[in-house]
Amino acid sequence: MKNNMRYEIRFSGSGGQGIITAAVVLAEAIGALDGRNVCQTQSYGPEARGGKSKAELVVSNGPIDYPKALQVDLLLAMTQAACDAYFFDLKSDGLLIVDSGLVEQVPTSRAVSIPFTQIARQQIGRELVANMVALGAVGYLCGQVSMENLEKALLARVPKGTEEMNAKALRAGIAAAMAIDLSALPRSIVSDWESEL
Amino acid sequence: MGASEGQKRVLLQGNEAIVQGALAAGCRFFAGYPITPASEISEVLSVRLPQVGGTFIQMEDEIASMGAIIGASLAGVKSMTATSGPGFSLIQENLGYACIAEVPCVVVNVMRGGPSTGLPTSVAQGDVQMARWGTHGDHPIIVLSVSSVSECFSVTIKAFNLSEKFRVPVIILSDEVVAHTRESVILPQQSEIQVFDRITPSVPPEWYKPYADNNRGVPDMSAVGDGYRHHVTGLVHDERGFPTQQPKEVEQFLNRLHSKITKGFNEIVVTKSFEMEDAEICVIAYGSVARSAMRAVRDARAQGIKAGMVQLVTLFPFPRKVVDSALRQCKTVVVPEMNMGQISREIHRVNQAGTRIIKHNRIDGHLITPNEILKYLLKV
Numbered sequence: 001m002k003n004n005m006r007y008e009i010r011f012s013g014s015g016g017q018g019i020i021t022a023a024v025v026l027a028e029a030i031g032a033l034d035g036r037n038v039c040q041t042q043s044y045g046p047e048a049r050g051g052k053s054k055a056e057l058v059v060s061n062g063p064i065d066y067p068k069a070l071q072v073d074l075l076l077a078m079t080q081a082a083c084d085a086y087f088f089d090l091k092s093d094g095l096l097i098v099d100s101g102l103v104e105q106v107p108t109s110r111a112v113s114i115p116f117t118q119i120a121r122q123q124i125g126r127e128l129v130a131n132m133v134a135l136g137a138v139g140y141l142c143g144q145v146s147m148e149n150l151e152k153a154l155l156a157r158v159p160k161g162t163e164e165m166n167a168k169a170l171r172a173g174i175a176a177a178m179a180i181d182l183s184a185l186p187r188s189i190v191s192d193w194e195s196e197l
Numbered sequence: 198m199g200a201s202e203g204q205k206r207v208l209l210q211g212n213e214a215i216v217q218g219a220l221a222a223g224c225r226f227f228a229g230y231p232i233t234p235a236s237e238i239s240e241v242l243s244v245r246l247p248q249v250g251g252t253f254i255q256m257e258d259e260i261a262s263m264g265a266i267i268g269a270s271l272a273g274v275k276s277m278t279a280t281s282g283p284g285f286s287l288i289q290e291n292l293g294y295a296c297i298a299e300v301p302c303v304v305v306n307v308m309r310g311g312p313s314t315g316l317p318t319s320v321a322q323g324d325v326q327m328a329r330w331g332t333h334g335d336h337p338i339i340v341l342s343v344s345s346v347s348e349c350f351s352v353t354i355k356a357f358n359l360s361e362k363f364r365v366p367v368i369i370l371s372d373e374v375v376a377h378t379r380e381s382v383i384l385p386q387q388s389e390i391q392v393f394d395r396i397t398p399s400v401p402p403e404w405y406k407p408y409a410d411n412n413r414g415v416p417d418m419s420a421v422g423d424g425y426r427h428h429v430t431g432l433v434h435d436e437r438g439f440p441t442q443q444p445k446e447v448e449q450f451l452n453r454l455h456s457k458i459t460k461g462f463n464e465i466v467v468t469k470s471f472e473m474e475d476a477e478i479c480v481i482a483y484g485s486v487a488r489s490a491m492r493a494v495r496d497a498r499a500q501g502i503k504a505g506m507v508q509l510v511t512l513f514p515f516p517r518k519v520v521d522s523a524l525r526q527c528k529t530v531v532v533p534e535m536n537m538g539q540i541s542r543e544i545h546r547v548n549q550a551g552t553r554i555i556k557h558n559r560i561d562g563h564l565i566t567p568n569e570i571l572k573y574l575l576k577v
Contacts, residue, residue: 004495024208024379031381032208040208040379044318066492066567067345067378067485 003062007144008069011055011134012086013078015044018131021157023055025135029145029153030059036144039067052082059144074142076134077103078116093187097137099130110185112141114176120169129169132158136173141182147174206383211349211375212237212279214382215305216245218353219277221390224303225251226276228265230258230284233317234373235307238279259284263291266302270295271429273420275357279305283314285324285331292366293332294431296454299364299408299416301395303356308372308484310562319562320373322484325539328368329513335451337458339367339465340513344487346380352510358393359465363457364415370512372535374485374564398425408450409436414457458514467510468519472498476505478577479527481520481544483509486533486565493570504574512540517547524552531573533557533565 009026013019020042031038042055056069072090077083077098087107090096098106100113114137120130132154139150151167158166209217215238219227227242229235239255246253252269256262259280266276280288285306295302310316311323324331328340339359343352349371356367398405398417405425408416416436419425428438433450435441441450458465472494473479482490487508497504507523509516524530524544530552532541541556548554555573559565 027379027381028208031379032206035206036381038208038379038381041374042377064380065488065495067374067380067488068564070492070567 003060005060006064006070007059007142008072009057009059009074009076009138009142009144010069010072010086011076011078011138012082013053013076014082015051015053017053017078018128019053019078020044020055022131022135022138023057025154025157026139026145026150027057028157029139029150030057033149033153034146036061037064039064041068052085054082054086074138076138078130078134080104083107095141095182095185097134097141099134110187112137112177112180112182112185114173114180116173119172119176123172124165124169126165129166132166132169133173133176136170136175137177139170140174140177141180204383204386206381208379208381209346210237210377210379211343211346211371212307212377213241214346214349215279215353215369215371216241217384218350219303219357220245220249221350221387221392222275222354222357223392223394224275224277224357225249226266226269226274227251227278228254228256228262228269228276229278229280230256230262232281232284234309234376235279235281235284235305237376238305238307259287260290263288263295263304267291267295267298267300270300270302271421271427273423275301275361277303277305279307281307281309282311282324285327289327289331292338293334293336295366296332296336296338297334297431297433298429299418299454300366301360301364301418302366303353303360303369304366305353305369305371307376308370310560316562318373320485320535320564321560321562322370322372322486322535322539323560324370325512325536328370335455337365337455338513339363339365339458339511340370341367341467341510342370342483342512343375343510344484344508345375346378347382348510349375350382350384354390354392355467358391359461361393361395362415363461363465364395364418365458370484372484397423402426406436407438408434410449410453414453414460462514465511465514466516466519468516469508469510470519471506471508473505473507473523473526475503477503477527478529478531478574479505479507479523480531480533480570480574481507481509481523481540482533483512483540484535486535489565489567490533490570492567493574496567496571497574500575502574502577509540515543515547520544520547521549524548525550527552529553529555529573529577531555531557531570533559533570535559535565
């Protein structure tokens with residue numbers, strides 16, 4: 001990655017799904033442990049539950065000027081409403097990742113659907129950790145963070161006593177993502193043409 | 198371990214960095230009332246202050262918070278409070294007291310949408326003129342602003358140092374975006390940080406005049422309980438600290454209050470320039486908007502436009518020298534703000550060269566984007 005290049009990740013869902021926590025863990029792993037520049041922001045309403053929730057990460061090897069996303073490289077949508085609201089500025093060759101149980105209408109064929117909430121319920125026994133399952137998948141598919149540091153950051157940020165459950169959820173998410181073949185996804189003609197120059 | 202600890206890369210929120218800066222500067226007293234988007238400052242200090250032998254008090258409101266930090270500072274302890282718009286209104290009453298009694302203290306105002314309770318979770322820059330003129334009477338004050346997590350740390354230290362040196366309240370204007378943005382930063386070690394402590398009297402107690410002028414224009418300050426007589430009042434006072442209405446004494450005193458800031462102008466005023474060497478058009482910005490402006494300047498340069506940016510860190514006293522030279526250098530100056538134009542009016546006031554000043558104002562609770570600014574840079 002060139003010094004001034006940005007890689008932008010947006011987590012979205014509804015308030016209470018742990019969207020911001022997932023973004024903070026990823027930021028901690030990339031920024032504090034991997035030692036790269038990262039800027040993490042969020043927007044939220046005054047309510048504690050419900051409503052749209054959004055958190056963003058800008059990753060760069062150089063200094064980061066504008067702290068929020070300009071053109072998103074990877075969008076995670078944990079609800080249909082969030083997917084509809086935040087899909088618009090995903091790059092044409094960007095990657096959309098959705099919770100297949102909660103997002104039924106996927107707006108692009110360049111998308112990865114993984115049943116995060118179902119995995120959390122069936123494999124971990126708690127829907128609560130769907131955010132960490134999703135974080136595992138996002139972390140693996142974005143290619144911007146070491147898996148080892150991601151788990152380290154997670155263990156440092158989650159409440160005491162829940163470390164094992166959250167780490168298990170993260171690993172389940174990574175495993176689900178490893179089964180995905182990104183090269184099988186359709187790609188933008190524009191970016192192919194650009195990369196040949 | 199100890200040596201490398203200060204150099205560790207950490208992920209911090211703007212509000213957390215203000216706490217780290219305050220502690221590094223020697224702040225050992227905080228009184229406040231939690232309010233979005235400033236609450237994390239109280240939250241973290243309530244844990245950290247007791248660990249370093251300091252005191253944290255959650256007060257009944259912001260009027261009392263300001264009173265408490267004035268009292269603590271008079272007792273010799275570096276003090277701070279933090280709030281947002283509605284609380285900043287209440288701060289104003291006792292803020293004037295700190296100005297006239299020359300009590301060093303730091304007030305953080307994390308700006309959110311107003312007026313009144315307004316937009317509690319949204320960003321704005323609506324308190325700029327209030328920070329300068331919010332408390333009544335013709336008073337001197339220092340106002341600084343922050344645009345990043347690392348600035349939250351360094352500017353807070355600067356705020357304490359200026360406050361101690363000039364015996365004046367210093368206001369830090371942050372905003373919701375800076376406050377809640379997390380960034381990876383490497384904080385300097387304590388040994389690399391310059392900390393200024395207020396100058397205490399060197400004369401014996403019986404010779405001490407608490408408000409006597411000196412060559413610095415800033416009286417030596419004893420702590421209450423140190424054995425020096427220290428009368429404190431909100432009334433205009435003579436050099437012993439007792440009320441006076443003698444025109445000569447009144448004039449001398451008030452002139453000194455203002456001139457200590459005027460004399461310190463070069464030390465107080467901090468600005469940052471970006472790509473200004475050959476700039477023909479520039480953006481003047483502060484707070485989180487300065488980062489949008491920097492991006493816009495980069496994008497404009499990539500398209501061959503000679504654009505630059507001046508970031509104002511100190512807002513008051515107004516950095517008129519730097520702004521004046523930017524106005525003389527550039528044909529057009531763009532001033533993006535998340536208010537209706539509270540700094541652009543200052544720039545108009547300084548503008549002697551007939552330079553075109555374009556205001557860009559956004560008040561919908563969202564951060565100004567680089568493209569909004571770029572639009573103006575490309576038009577010229």
